Amino acid sequence: MPQAVTHQQNEEYWQAQDWRMPDTELARTTGATGNAVRYWRRRLNKPLARRAEEYWRGQDWTLQNCAIARTTGLTACNVGYWRRRLGMPPAPGHWKHTERPFESRYGSLDWLKQDAALSRETALSRERIRQLRILLGKPKSPFHGRNRGRHRGQI
Numbered sequence: 001m002p003q004a005v006t007h008q009q010n011e012e013y014w015q016a017q018d019w020r021m022p023d024t025e026l027a028r029t030t031g032a033t034g035n036a037v038r039y040w041r042r043r044l045n046k047p048l049a050r051r052a053e054e055y056w057r058g059q060d061w062t063l064q065n066c067a068i069a070r071t072t073g074l075t076a077c078n079v080g081y082w083r084r085r086l087g088m089p090p091a092p093g094h095w096k097h098t099e100r101p102f103e104s105r106y107g108s109l110d111w112l113k114q115d116a117a118l119s120r121e122t123a124l125s126r127e128r129i130r131q132l133r134i135l136l137g138k139p140k141s142p143f144h145g146r147n148r149g150r151h152r153g154q155i
Contacts, residue, residue, distance in 0.1 A: 011044075019046040024073070061088040103136060111138040 065076040115129040
């Protein structure tokens, strides 16, 4: 029958571990769970193992956070934290890589017309036309802000 491991022997075992490794790697090498490694790290007052900034500087920051997370085995939130901490450019948004449906539908309109004229043609409100103009990066109408004419009562 195998002998039971005493608490002191268990503590000596954990004391001898290389605490410079992150918890996940230490759990893999010892065969323990991540919770057990975190418990002994706190109990023995060992410093938290952090991935070095050199490791993060070597990442391809042109990728999205989720793609970097898949390669590193960490969460996308953690990758975003390091992106901000190191002052790297923001992650490319998903919308930049996909075609927006309103671009193909409304991109061919004559954007030199006023919003009211475009709203009559498309059956959209003037406000939605104004929003689409901004989203698509179209210029304001050359007639924007001009008076339509004199008031009827004036000569």
